[in-house]
Amino acid sequence: MLKYSSIIVGILAFFAASAHASPPGVVISQQVDVNNYKHYHQDLLYTYTGQSRGLAGAQHDLARDNIKNEFMSFGLSVALEPFVYVATTYHNVVATQPGTDNPTQTVVIGAHFDSVNCPGSDDNATGTAMVMELARILSQHRSSKRLRFVAFDREEQGRRGSIAYVAAHGADNTVMAVTADMVGHDSGAYGMDLYSKATSSAVTNGVASAITTYGNGLASFTNFGNFSFSDHWSFENVGIPAVVIIERCYTCNTNYHTVNDKTDFSPTYINYNMIADLTRSVAGYLVDTVPLSLWGDKDNDGDVDDTDFTEFRNCFGNPAAPSCYAFDKNMSGTIDCTDWPAFKAAHLTSQGRIPLLTPDDFANVILQIDTTPSKVCVCDLNTDTILDGLDVQAYVAAATAP
Numbered sequence: 125m126l127k128y129s130s131i132i133v134g135i136l137a138f139f140a141a142s143a144h145a146s147p148p149g150v151v152i153s154q155q156v157d158v159n160n161y162k163h164y165h166q167d168l169l170y171t172y173t174g175q176s177r178g179l180a181g182a183q184h185d186l187a188r189d190n191i192k193n194e195f196m197s198f199g200l201s202v203a204l205e206p207f208v209y210v211a212t213t214y215h216n217v218v219a220t221q222p223g224t225d226n227p228t229q230t231v232v233i234g235a236h237f238d239s240v241n242c243p244g245s246d247d248n249a250t251g252t253a254m255v256m257e258l259a260r261i262l263s264q265h266r267s268s269k270r271l272r273f274v275a276f277d278r279e280e281q282g283r284r285g286s287i288a289y290v291a292a293h294g295a296d297n298t299v300m301a302v303t304a305d306m307v308g309h310d311s312g313a314y315g316m317d318l319y320s321k322a323t324s325s326a327v328t329n330g331v332a333s334a335i336t337t338y339g340n341g342l343a344s345f346t347n348f349g350n351f352s353f354s355d356h357w358s359f360e361n362v363g364i365p366a367v368v369i370i371e372r373c374y375t376c377n378t379n380y381h382t383v384n385d386k387t388d389f390s391p392t393y394i395n396y397n398m399i400a401d402l403t404r405s406v407a408g409y410l411v412d413t414v415p416l417s418l419w420g421d422k423d424n425d426g427d428v429d430d431t432d433f434t435e436f437r438n439c440f441g442n443p444a445a446p447s448c449y450a451f452d453k454n455m456s457g458t459i460d461c462t463d464w465p466a467f468k469a470a471h472l473t474s475q476g477r478i479p480l481l482t483p484d485d486f487a488n489v490i491l492q493i494d495t496t497p498s499k500v501c502v503c504d505l506n507t508d509t510i511l512d513g514l515d516v517q518a519y520v521a522a523a524t525a526p
């Protein structure tokens with residue numbers, strides 16, 4: 125039986141983001157693309173004059189379906205989860221990324237997509253677009269735990285969607301929830317308030333620390349207490365640690381819950397650089413905490429190189445033991461030739477060249493002197509499952525490339 129103190133130390137270590145940027149944290153957080161974010165916020169969520177994702181909003185369902193389609197385009201499994209409010213059925217959009225090491229533990233990244241009867245540019249298309257950008261990036265990488273990216277509905281009518289979500293996902297073993305609500309208007313502090321109960325402090329302090337580490341000068345302010353004004357509360361209410369991230373002094377935003385909460389209010393109403401800094405921070409926090417890593421990066425040093433190539437071949441042909449999960453991108457349960465194209469591509473992205481055996485080794489395989497399955501596989505450079513002159517050409521080209 126573990127001593128109580130070591131359990132506490134373990135839990136704090138699990139939640140607290142490292143004070144120092146980790147190599148995968150840097151690589152993955154830097155994949156945040158502000159132009160991509162703008163596309164979601166401006167083109168897919170209807171945040172302009174006259175538009176609405178409110179109760180009777182003409183763009184509500186259109187926005188919901190855009191979110192669903194975008195999540196699907198990332199290769200995630202997506203569900204529209206129904207719930208009833210005032211005799212009407214609404215839906216949370218739930219996108220799931222499976223975990224590898226701890227597939228039965230779940231981390232929720234969420235934001236409400238509905239608005240009051242207004243464009244809801246800040247409240248809460250900014251949080252929703254952030255969840256979409258995080259899903260785009262994190263879905264490309266290996267997550268230790270299951271991730272659920274959730275666009276909640278009907279928050280403005282009392283967190284109806286997140287309450288329904290929590291009730292429907294009781295068996296998920298959700299270990300934490302990170303939510304965002306109004307993160308786009310800068311009232312001068314260039315910072316974020318983080319609200320949660322004291323019992324969620326490890327998550328809240330972890331996010332605050334990640335903002336310091338990855339936020340490029342973004343400030344953070346932690347607030348502990350019983351704050352029931354957003355979706356994090358639906359999780360905290362059932363004992364799940366959760367935090368809500370919100371722009372510093374959101375009540376300073378005089379457009380809040382008015383028809384002026386719109387992207388075309390002014391060119392500076394929404395501060396996209398501030399949101400990008402926040403999105404990088406949350407990405408860094410999740411990478412360091414869940415954790416996530418680059419597929420193919422066995423030693424987790426933030427790149428996929430020849431050291432990983434050697435490990436790929438060592439794992440080849442074996443059931444995907446935890447030490448080899450880094451190579452089982454198709455999650456088939458075995459490291460084999462079907463994993464080679466993904467590893468080759470990851471190495472190319474990381475190193476600017478494909479991984480190559482030594483010339484002698486390559487020749488021995490081509491001449492069928494060496495029939496080691498892992499070597500035969502990685503000599504199929506054009507991944508057409510045939511070893512021939514085309515692979516020799518590819519080898520020569522790669523080996524002689526400047």
Ligand SMILES: [Zn+2]
Binds near residue numbers: 236247248279306
């Ligand atoms: Zn809101």
